[in-house]
Amino acid sequence: MTALYPLFADLDGRPVLIVGGGAVAERKTRALLHCGAAVRVGAPRLTRTLRAWAAEGRLAHLAEPYHEGWLESAWLVIAATDDRALNARVKAAADARRILANVVDDPALSSFQVPAIVDRAPLTIAISSGGAAPVLARRLRERLEALFDPALGALARLAGDHRAAIRTACPDHGARRRFYDWLHDGPVLAQLRAGEPAAAERTLRARLDGAGEESPPAHRLDWIDPCPADPGQLTLHQLRLLNEADVLVHDAGVGEAVLSLARRDADRHLLDAGERKDPGTLRDKILARCAGRGNTVALISQPA
Numbered sequence: 001m002t003a004l005y006p007l008f009a010d011l012d013g014r015p016v017l018i019v020g021g022g023a024v025a026e027r028k029t030r031a032l033l034h035c036g037a038a039v040r041v042g043a044p045r046l047t048r049t050l051r052a053w054a055a056e057g058r059l060a061h062l063a064e065p066y067h068e069g070w071l072e073s074a075w076l077v078i079a080a081t082d083d084r085a086l087n088a089r090v091k092a093a094a095d096a097r098r099i100l101a102n103v104v105d106d107p108a109l110s111s112f113q114v115p116a117i118v119d120r121a122p123l124t125i126a127i128s129s130g131g132a133a134p135v136l137a138r139r140l141r142e143r144l145e146a147l148f149d150p151a152l153g154a155l156a157r158l159a160g161d162h163r164a165a166i167r168t169a170c171p172d173h174g175a176r177r178r179f180y181d182w183l184h185d186g187p188v189l190a191q192l193r194a195g196e197p198a199a200a201e202r203t204l205r206a207r208l209d210g211a212g213e214e215s216p217p218a219h220r221l222d223w224i225d226p227c228p229a230d231p232g233q234l235t236l237h238q239l240r241l242l243n244e245a246d247v248l249v250h251d252a253g254v255g256e257a258v259l260s261l262a263r264r265d266a267d268r269h270l271l272d273a274g275e276r277k278d279p280g281t282l283r284d285k286i287l288a289r290c291a292g293r294g295n296t297v298a299l300i301s302q303p304a
Ligand SMILES: C[C@@]1(CC(=O)O)c2cc3[nH]c(cc4nc(cc5[nH]c(cc(n2)[C@H]1CCC(=O)O)[C@@](C)(CC(=O)O)[C@@H]5CCC(=O)O)C(CC(=O)O)=C4CCC(=O)O)c(CCC(=O)O)c3CC(=O)O
Pocket: 027, 028, 031, 102, 103, 104, 105, 106, 107, 110, 112, 113, 114, 115, 116, 117, 127, 128, 129, 130, 131, 132, 133, 134, 135, 137, 138, 141
């Protein structure tokens, strides 16, 4: 199977059709209602919860056997009956209309699949095994639930609310990143965790007010030399250097597997072989090239 393209869809107010009204349909419906979709469930028989939601007007119940007309105006379709052949027919009808369809008993037939979700809204972690091992996806989700602080949602919201102010207070890219490092690791998260959102916001504002007085960091050049070909061989310290780098200077032997572990916005400079052969001036050359650019990491694949 080719790779699935992950995406986060805005379904607010958009019609989504679910064919089938059993336990699986109920689970999909719960997630869709949470995202504001206008859910229509088509099935002669609904679970008790789905019946209650229909009675409350939270979803529309199409109380008859499936027919193609149901697909009218749907943005997405989920085929969730216990009838494999019927699910395949729903998928074919969706394909004909270019509507993405999830087939709950056939990963290969699905044109989209539903991931397991760790919900720290507005932060969402989605896990997919591409249909190979849904139960593994669920178990991984349960482990991540324990790993990620429930306060992360509030932190993400706070960061979002102040994003423009942060950009204004820290116009420089490096200063902005240092601010975010402080925000994510510092006292704000602790206050949110303690259930004190107002105090957390005051702390953030106070730091923003003082941000203009911060002096720019000294330029720093770190070396990963020799650089292992296998990213698994990098030490924790080297990983940290990669993540802090504003500029990566590397020779042609350093592979994408290692470079991709750095920040996406880090600039990259390829050293040519001539430059590398001259170790005495290599440092000066790198510094001259990257002057005023914050932290730089030089990755050299072989001893020059
Ligand atoms: C392809 C996919 C289609 C889709 O998008 O629905 C699919 C397909 C199938 N699932 C099956 C089984 C189970 N699935 C779950 C649970 C979840 N399944 C979900 C997604 C997906 N399931 C999609 C791939 C996702 C991926 O791989 O990344 C999750 C993550 C998301 C969600 O559904 O909300 C949700 C966990 C939510 C959470 O708790 O976090 C459990 C219950 C459990 O584990 O507790 C069982 C065990 C019960 C059992 O074994 O029967 C079977 C065999 C059915 C059979 O044998 O009849 C098929 C069909 C097949 O594989 O052929």
